[in-house]
Amino acid sequence: MPKFLCGKGILFFSFWQALFISILVAAGVISKLGPYTDSEHISLALTDALVCIEMPFFAVAHQYAFS
Numbered sequence: 001m002p003k004f005l006c007g008k009g010i011l012f013f014s015f016w017q018a019l020f021i022s023i024l025v026a027a028g029v030i031s032k033l034g035p036y037t038d039s040e041h042i043s044l045a046l047t048d049a050l051v052c053i054e055m056p057f058f059a060v061a062h063q064y065a066f067s
Contacts, residue, residue, distance in 0.1 A: 002065035010058055018047045 024030050025043045033042045 002061075006058065006061050006065045009061070013054075014047075014051060017050060018043070021046050021050075 021030075022043045025039045025046075030042060030046070031037075033045055036042045036045050
């Protein structure tokens with residue numbers, strides 16, 4: 001079960017996070033992010049940065065699940 005949850009957790013969490021960020025950018029809640037001013041680059045930059053921050057936590061979970 002932990003193996004299944006780790007794999008699905010990364011896929012579904014990343015998907016819903018990217019979707020939520022795209023909605024916020026499209027709604028104008030997030031209009032500028034550093035040097036990025038167009039909506040496509042804001043969404044991609046924010047999603048990529050958050051994935052980089054979250055992956056160490058998923059790595060620890062994988063280390064537990066696939067021990």
